Amino acid sequence: MIAELGHYALMLALGLALIQGTMPIIGTRSSDPVLTSMAVPTALAQFAFVAVAFAALAACYVTSDFSVFNVYENSNSAMPLMYRLTSIWGNHEGSMMLWVFILAFFGALVAAFGGNLPAKLKANALAVQAWIAAAFDLFILTTSNPFLRIADAPFEGRDLNPVLQDPGLAFHPPMLYLGYVGFSIAFSFAIAALIEGRIDAAWARWVRPWVLGAWMCLTLGIAGGSYWAYYELGWGGFWFWDPVENASLMPWLAGTALLHSAVVMEKRGALKVWTILLAILAFSLSLIGTFLVRSGVLTSVHTFANDPRRGIFILAILVAFIGGALALYAWRAPLLKQGGLFAPISREGALVLNNLFLTSACATVFIGTLYPLALEALTGEKISVGPPFFNATFGPLFVPLLLAMPFGPLLGWKRGDLLGAAQRLLAAAMLAAAAIAAGFALQRGGPVLAPFGVGLAIFVMAGAIVDIAERTMILRVPVSAALRRAVGLPRSAWGTAFAHFGIGVTLLGIVAVTVWGSERIAALKPGETIDIAHYRLTFDGLFNRPGPNYRDVVGHFTVRRSSGDLIGAMEPSRRTFPARNMATTEAALMTRGTSQLYLSLGDPNPDGTVPVRLYFKPKVLMIWLGALIMFVGGGLSLSDRRLRIGAPRPAQSKTALGARSAAHLHAQHRG
Amino acid sequence: MTRKRRRLVLIGGGLGVLAIAVALMLNAFRDSIVFFNSASDVVEKHIAPGTRIRLGGLIKTGSLVRADNLKIRFDVTDGSREIAVAYQGILPDLFREGQGVVAEGALDGSGVFNADTILAKHDETYMPKEVADALKKSGHWKDDYGQPAVMPAGGGAK
Numbered sequence: 073m074i075a076e077l078g079h080y081a082l083m084l085a086l087g088l089a090l091i092q093g094t095m096p097i098i099g100t101r102s103s104d105p106v107l108t109s110m111a112v113p114t115a116l117a118q119f120a121f122v123a124v125a126f127a128a129l130a131a132c133y134v135t136s137d138f139s140v141f142n143v144y145e146n147s148n149s150a151m152p153l154m155y156r157l158t159s160i161w162g163n164h165e166g167s168m169m170l171w172v173f174i175l176a177f178f179g180a181l182v183a184a185f186g187g188n189l190p191a192k193l194k195a196n197a198l199a200v201q202a203w204i205a206a207a208f209d210l211f212i213l214t215t216s217n218p219f220l221r222i223a224d225a226p227f228e229g230r231d232l233n234p235v236l237q238d239p240g241l242a243f244h245p246p247m248l249y250l251g252y253v254g255f256s257i258a259f260s261f262a263i264a265a266l267i268e269g270r271i272d273a274a275w276a277r278w279v280r281p282w283v284l285g286a287w288m289c290l291t292l293g294i295a296g297g298s299y300w301a302y303y304e305l306g307w308g309g310f311w312f313w314d315p316v317e318n319a320s321l322m323p324w325l326a327g328t329a330l331l332h333s334a335v336v337m338e339k340r341g342a343l344k345v346w347t348i349l350l351a352i353l354a355f356s357l358s359l360i361g362t363f364l365v366r367s368g369v370l371t372s373v374h375t376f377a378n379d380p381r382r383g384i385f386i387l388a389i390l391v392a393f394i395g396g397a398l399a400l401y402a403w404r405a406p407l408l409k410q411g412g413l414f415a416p417i418s419r420e421g422a423l424v425l426n427n428l429f430l431t432s433a434c435a436t437v438f439i440g441t442l443y444p445l446a447l448e449a450l451t452g453e454k455i456s457v458g459p460p461f462f463n464a465t466f467g468p469l470f471v472p473l474l475l476a477m478p479f480g481p482l483l484g485w486k487r488g489d490l491l492g493a494a495q496r497l498l499a500a501a502m503l504a505a506a507a508i509a510a511g512f513a514l515q516r517g518g519p520v521l522a523p524f525g526v527g528l529a530i531f532v533m534a535g536a537i538v539d540i541a542e543r544t545m546i547l548r549v550p551v552s553a554a555l556r557r558a559v560g561l562p563r564s565a566w567g568t569a570f571a572h573f574g575i576g577v578t579l580l581g582i583v584a585v586t587v588w589g590s591e592r593i594a595a596l597k598p599g600e601t602i603d604i605a606h607y608r609l610t611f612d613g614l615f616n617r618p619g620p621n622y623r624d625v626v627g628h629f630t631v632r633r634s635s636g637d638l639i640g641a642m643e644p645s646r647r648t649f650p651a652r653n654m655a656t657t658e659a660a661l662m663t664r665g666t667s668q669l670y671l672s673l674g675d676p677n678p679d680g681t682v683p684v685r686l687y688f689k690p691k692v693l694m695i696w697l698g699a700l701i702m703f704v705g706g707g708l709s710l711s712d713r714r715l716r717i718g719a720p721r722p723a724q725s726k727t728a729l730g731a732r733s734a735a736h737l738h739a740q741h742r743g
Numbered sequence: 744m745t746r747k748r749r750r751l752v753l754i755g756g757g758l759g760v761l762a763i764a765v766a767l768m769l770n771a772f773r774d775s776i777v778f779f780n781s782a783s784d785v786v787e788k789h790i791a792p793g794t795r796i797r798l799g800g801l802i803k804t805g806s807l808v809r810a811d812n813l814k815i816r817f818d819v820t821d822g823s824r825e826i827a828v829a830y831q832g833i834l835p836d837l838f839r840e841g842q843g844v845v846a847e848g849a850l851d852g853s854g855v856f857n858a859d860t861i862l863a864k865h866d867e868t869y870m871p872k873e874v875a876d877a878l879k880k881s882g883h884w885k886d887d888y889g890q891p892a893v894m895p896a897g898g899g900a901k
Contacts, residue, residue, distance in 0.1 A: 307833075416752045428757055432764040439768060453778065456797060456847075460775035465767040469760075593832055595813055674813075674833035683813050683833045 075140050078128025079219040085121035085176070086209035088114050093202035096195035097267070108191060111198035112183040118205065119180035126160075126173045129218050133160050139225035142166060142218040148231040148651055150621035158241040159232040164366060164382075165218035167245060171362070172208045174246075174253045178282075179205065182257060189278060196264035197257075204256055207389045215382045231621065231651035240300030247293030248320055252358035254286020255327060259355035262348045263397060266404040276338035276347065281710055283334060283354075287327045288706035294320050295699030306657035306672040308687045310585070310695055313462045318441040319361035325434035326354040329427045336420050340485060341411040343420075346427070348408070352401060356394040357434070363390050364441070418488040422480035429473035436465040474528055474575065478535020481568055482542065496542055500534030525583035532576030536569045567709030571702045578698025581666070584691035591688075595681035605688040606634045607669060609642070614682065622649045624658070627673050627682060631662060644671045644684075666693040777847060782824040785850070792850045798826060798858075799845040807840050819844060819856070830858040 092114035099107025129142075133156050138144040146163040147156055161170040179201040186194045212218070261279045265271040297320070302310045311317065330350040336343045363386045414420035440457045447453055478500060482493035504527040511523025541547065543561055546554040592604050598613040610630045617624040624645040631639045644660035659672040667690045674683030779797045780790065790796060798819055806818035806825075813832055817840075818825045828846050838844065838861065846858035 413746060413749065416749065416756070424753060425756070428760040432760050436764055436768055440771075443772075454797075455779065456777045458775065458777060461771045464771035464775060465764070468767055469764060593813055595811075672833070677809065685833050 075219040078125040081121045081124040088118040089202045089206040096199040100192045108195045111195040115179045115183035119176040122176040141220040144229045148229040162236045165216045197260040200260035200263045234649040234656045244296045251286045251290025255355040257282040258351040262351035269407040273341045276334045280334045295696045308670045313459045315441045319364045323357040329430040332423045352397045415487040419483045419485045433469040481539045503534045504531035522587040529576045529580035536573035540569045563712040564709045567705045570705030574698040574701030581694030588690045592686045595683050608632045644673045781821040782826045797847045804840045828856045
């Protein structure tokens with residue numbers, strides 16, 4: 073009964089989405105306020121019904137209703153409640169439900185909190201949202217119904233894929249989807265602006281919080297997925313340039329570019345047409361990511377099942393939305409007025425440079441990911457484009473981007489002083505030079521590029537600090553005055569500094585772990601030891617440990633410093649899941665500062681030895697710590713007063729939109 | 744600077760960065776693409792020793808030999824031809840004789856394939872897509888080989 077309720081609610085949501093997608097557009101074209109105003113209630117109702125459908129599916133999982141095929145295939149009554157809940161999206165059908173749930177949620181947020189938006193823009197944007205929702209609702213209902221029943225209900229479920237039975241599943245897919253789907257708002261606003269044929273700086277101010285929020289979630293989602301792969305796959309890599317990872321990186325790169333170009337548009341009214349294009353591209357790449365992962369053209373952990381009909385359906389959605397959006401763009405973009413002159417050396421110029429490098433880097437990832445698919449489709453030749461390709465293309469494009477990054481915030485709008493910025497960055501450059509020199513002095517026979525990588529990371533981090541130091545004038549005014557200035561700085565300035573600092577932290581982690589990490593592989597008998605870096609591990613033996621729906625064979629290792637001081641124990645295991653007859657490797661991690669010892673077990677050999685793989689990962693945690701700092705930076709920016717209240721600056725208040733929002737701001741101040 | 748000149752600088756910069764990206768990509772495509780081959784392909788195409796390729800097929804039953812220091816040897820077959828593979832390291836979960844495997848590495852002078860990466864399945868019913876296609880081509884495909892989930896294992900390229 074609950075499953076049927078969910079199914080029915082999803083159909084109603086589709087119906088509502090169709091109304092939401094047509095009536096407001098007709099309303100805005102014919103200036104009919106009643107039809108225009110239908111966007112908000114239908115968006116809220118559509119969210120309510122999608123939420124009912126999602127809750128129904130959740131209820132089936134929580135109560136382990138194995139008469140529902142999807143639950144039978146992906147759950148097991150012995151699984152802990154948390155994994156029964158996360159298995160909702162640990163499969164194709166359920167993950168698409170999560171997709172539409174988040175989509176409807178964002179639509180409802182725009183409807184509920186978009187009070188300061190111009191009525192036409194809001195109605196059109198919600199209508200575009202509804203088209204996306206309708207397409208995906210239809211996709212679920214026709215090809216991926218999670219509510220299908222089995223006539224003879226089995227007694228027990230087939231269990232969730234053991235690789236997915238991990239807290240990472242609770243975090244990684246929802247965050248990633250919040251990011252992917254969050255870009256749909258920017259997309260909808262871009263299409264709405266194209267439909268209306270007009271756009272102004274206020275548009276960027278409305279869209280920026282959504283882009284920022286989506287970007288924050290995507291940043292954390294990608295970092296979370298990377299950490300999950302790092303500890304789950306048993307060999308300690310943090311990024312594999314796997315097509316599925318690239319699928320999430322591309323929207324991130326485009327989204328990062330969008331974030332920066334929207335700043336130019338908001339402050340200076342320039343780059344309007346380009347920003348619109350980026351908004352379309354960021355969501356298009358999210359759709360392509362969904363297609364790559366869900367259609368079965370790629371085989372990976374993320375590919376749950378192959379059904380050619382699904383691939384063709386998603387491809388049709390892809391072609392319709394991306395092709396339609398780009399066609400509309402080509403037709404309407406010339407109508408949008410350009411504005412805001414600037415010299416090449418200026419804040420705007422720096423942000424354009426940022427956009428150039430980010431989109432080029434995104435293009436190389438795009439080609440490297442899709443070329444093998446295209447080649448196989450055209451010639452039948454099978455190739456793999458692996459890390460060497462991406463290291464040789466993505467890397468060189470990111471270096472100048474990072475070198476230029478500290479300059480950007482120090483340049484003035486309109487016309488900047490490159491020499492002045494360079495002088496102010498002198499301290500950062502000297503620090504970086506010292507790091508490079510120290511790197512060469514300490515390094516024995518490592519790659520020549522490594523100290524430069526560290527130097528670049530230090531330069532980026534120090535550059536972010538210089539930015540804040542300059543703004544607070546910390547070295548020129550008394551400390552108390554500097555503190556007052558620090559508090560008075562716009563939060564977005566802090567956000568920029570944090571996000572840029574975070575990039576440097578991540579880079580430092582990547583360089584350190586890639587260059588100075590070490591690895592030992594050995595087959596050990598109980599009592600034998602293995603040395604790595606300045607640690608010595610003793611293998612004490614294997615023992616069995618039962619779990620709720622698995623068995624663990626655990627290896628116990630005592631960890632000592634080389635000097636002999638006892639530090640602790642590590643217990644990696646081999647985990648067997650009887651319901652699926654599958655085994656996973658559960659690596660043991662020991663954190664020392666930001667470095668980690670990483671230990672995983674192989675299958676015991678017939679002669680009684682146990683193969684172990686031991687890594688020392690110096691500064692590895694900085695990779696994800698940096699992402700966290702970027703997230704915090706995004707959050708600080710998001711809390712900026714100017715974005716919260718959506719008030720335009722006086723310069724724009726001459727336009728009708730500006731006047732409206734200014735009045736709104738007034739009302740807020742009085743209230 | 745006039746509006747026109749500013750625009751020229753912008754467009755020039757954009758094309759410059761794009762040209763760099765294209766040059767980098769073409770260069771990387773020449774050096775770093777790895778082709779997938781079945782055992783028969785390796786023999787028929789006369790692949791030169793030292794060329795990095797991916798070799799896929801079934802692990803021949805009875806061919807797996809374990810030596811000291813986690814060294815192993817096994818034969819990869821597509822039903823018609825066999826290639827001896829040498830690997831050192833921890834094998835992925837569910838690496839078994841008679842199952843599908845994809846190994847990445849290069850042939851040495853004596854015709855042994857030195858693998859530095861072994862990709863194997865993480866699910867009982869999984870068969871790597873490339874291996875499935877190769878087996879179908881050589882007529883040794885059985886219908887009970889299913890699909891879902893693969894993951895890389897083994898040390899990355901050294």
